[in-house]
Amino acid sequence: MKKTAALKIRMTIIAMILTCASAFAQSARVELGEQDVTTWYETYQWLNGLKLTPHLSINRQEFSSQYHQHPEWWDKAFEFLKNEDLIALAPGRYVIVPDHVIAFVADGPAKERGEVNWETHANFNDLQYIITGKTFMGITSVNNPYASVATPYNDRQDTKTYVVDGGDYYEAGPGTFFIFSPKDIHRPAFKADGYDTVKKILIKIRVP
Numbered sequence: 673m674k675k676t677a678a679l680k681i682r683m684t685i686i687a688m689i690l691t692c693a694s695a696f697a698q699s700a701r702v703e704l705g706e707q708d709v710t711t712w713y714e715t716y717q718w719l720n721g722l723k724l725t726p727h728l729s730i731n732r733q734e735f736s737s738q739y740h741q742h743p744e745w746w747d748k749a750f751e752f753l754k755n756e757d758l759i760a761l762a763p764g765r766y767v768i769v770p771d772h773v774i775a776f777v778a779d780g781p782a783k784e785r786g787e788v789n790w791e792t793h794a795n796f797n798d799l800q801y802i803i804t805g806k807t808f809m810g811i812t813s814v815n816n817p818y819a820s821v822a823t824p825y826n827d828r829q830d831t832k833t834y835v836v837d838g839g840d841y842y843e844a845g846p847g848t849f850f851i852f853s854p855k856d857i858h859r860p861a862f863k864a865d866g867y868d869t870v871k872k873i874l875i876k877i878r879v880p
Contacts, residue, residue: 709736720747722754724801725848729811729840734853738797741880745772749799749875753849758803758873772878779871782807782863790834790859793852794825796876800860801849805870809850810859812839819857854879 704712712718713732718739739746748768752775766775782805792814800809812819818837825832834857843864844850852858861872 704736704740706733709733712736718743718746718750720750720754722750724753727809727842727844727848727850729809729842730851731853731855734855735851738853738877738880742772742878745769745877749773749775749877752875753801753873758801759871761803761873768875774876776874776876777803777872778874779804780869782867782870783861785859785862788859788862789822790819790836790839790857792832792834792854792857793830794832794854795830795879797854797879798852798858798860799849799875799877800844800852801873801875802844802846802861803871803873804846805867805872806843806845806864807861807867807870807872808841808864809844809861810836810839810841811850811852812836812857814855814857816857 709732713736716726719726752766752768752773761777763777763779766777767773768775785808790810790812816836816839819834819839822833822835836857836859839857839859841859842850844861850858850860852860860874861870863870
């Protein structure tokens, strides 16, 4: 009996040590330094063979932190983009990982700039990719002193909107995807001259 009790105690201690070691390793992966993030990011191994280009506006530090907490969510999103025939993909909602990764495909008239708000989300990242046509994407930091809240956070829609003086705008078209985290105020996918219709995919990846 004493031997059995001692064995149970030893097994409990070993389990605790392994749990702590695992937590420490996870923390080390998430909290990479700036140079480590650059080195990791620029290998592009995290794309898992996806032949699309991440846009230069992506917040690498924030993306790295979130990716390393739940790589399986991001891997499934990139896998969906790689394996699906996006040109033929019907408009609609696609559940990739229930409650964590969801895709929305739209194909129709491009929205005018004035119809698209500056916004942030608290619970999900937005991965935006233009399949056909061209649009513009606006982005600025939540720390921008020239950004003010227009409508408070709506928990049901996971959206807060802003008025922004300035911001950066980028042309978006096939071949390059954008990622907007909760630290990015973004104005996504509004009309570019000469492109009245656009097909796009939005993949929502949950924030850990």
